Amino acid sequence: MRLVLAPMQGLTDDVMRDLLTRIGGFDECVSEFVRITHTVHSRATWLRYAPEIAHGNKTFSGVPCTVQLLGSDAENMAVNALAAVRFGVEKIDLNFGCPAPTVNKHQGGAVLLKEPDRVFRIVKTLRDALPEHIPLTAKMRLGFEDKTLALENACAINEGGACGLTVHARTKVEGYEPPAHWIWVRKIAEAVDIPVTANGDVFTLADYIGIKEESGCDSVMLGRGAVMVPDLARQIKQYENGEPVRPMPFEEIMDWILLFVDLCVEKEGENKYPVARLKQWLGMMKKAYPHADGLFQCIRSIKEISGIKNALREYEFQIKRTH
Numbered sequence: 001m002r003l004v005l006a007p008m009q010g011l012t013d014d015v016m017r018d019l020l021t022r023i024g025g026f027d028e029c030v031s032e033f034v035r036i037t038h039t040v041h042s043r044a045t046w047l048r049y050a051p052e053i054a055h056g057n058k059t060f061s062g063v064p065c066t067v068q069l070l071g072s073d074a075e076n077m078a079v080n081a082l083a084a085v086r087f088g089v090e091k092i093d094l095n096f097g098c099p100a101p102t103v104n105k106h107q108g109g110a111v112l113l114k115e116p117d118r119v120f121r122i123v124k125t126l127r128d129a130l131p132e133h134i135p136l137t138a139k140m141r142l143g144f145e146d147k148t149l150a151l152e153n154a155c156a157i158n159e160g161g162a163c164g165l166t167v168h169a170r171t172k173v174e175g176y177e178p179p180a181h182w183i184w185v186r187k188i189a190e191a192v193d194i195p196v197t198a199n200g201d202v203f204t205l206a207d208y209i210g211i212k213e214e215s216g217c218d219s220v221m222l223g224r225g226a227v228m229v230p231d232l233a234r235q236i237k238q239y240e241n242g243e244p245v246r247p248m249p250f251e252e253i254m255d256w257i258l259l260f261v262d263l264c265v266e267k268e269g270e271n272k273y274p275v276a277r278l279k280q281w282l283g284m285m286k287k288a289y290p291h292a293d294g295l296f297q298c299i300r301s302i303k304e305i306s307g308i309k310n311a312l313r314e315y316e317f318q319i320k321r322t323h
Contacts, residue, residue, distance in 0.1 A: 005029035006223035021063040025233025033095045036071030043087045053088045070095040072107040074125035096140040099172045110172035116156040123160025137164035143171045158192040169200040185215035250291040254316045270305040
């Protein structure tokens, strides 16, 4: 079995990838998408999206990082992919799943699923251009408005030369609304002859067991659930290894929150970025942890990083005192 951390624009950036892979359980992570338009990106641009490139394409804890591309101009995507490989990228993933209206408006992401022939052409163009040793994979949704072309798109990706496929078990129109249609992942896995990774609505260990059973896939990608419950991948690995499953107490999560803030400051300095990222993360974690909600309320009006750090230390002290 393999666990992969999903690419989520504005959420699983390099700092979040670093943190979650340190906590453990993941076998691979995927960068936020690098949008390909009419230019050829510089090394600095690739490193901005995936600093892991400079460290053997691995996070601090040694988890491999795949670089994801998004675009619709097959030839220019291929030119950029070759440039990325020259700069050290070792694995490339193609985005056929992003539901963002601005992305779809510019012919990127899930809108391409309306045209399986175009999906095939993009995959084949990149596969033909890339060195043989560079793996090329893709991620797709079940369709744009409906699922009528799901199998056709999956087969286009397969026949285009991809060596793996991740399926987010919803259409673009369904967005992130439950339920994810896990049974469709099984249909796709049975229709192609490349490994398929199941993705969508895995927020708990029970969800993981359910998606594996319904999809028939051993490989699972975790997205929002891994951010909401930062040790979810570790819990899953404990389960798969036959070990006792020990969910992380919030006192331990506090240590990771403090590290996250330090990593954000190290990346961007004491500006708005660390404060905004922490509030974003707590806003998601509070659905799973009452303490995260309490901490969010404590810092929601604080705008300076010094005040944030003071509030974190005080909250940590209160938690440890009550336990």
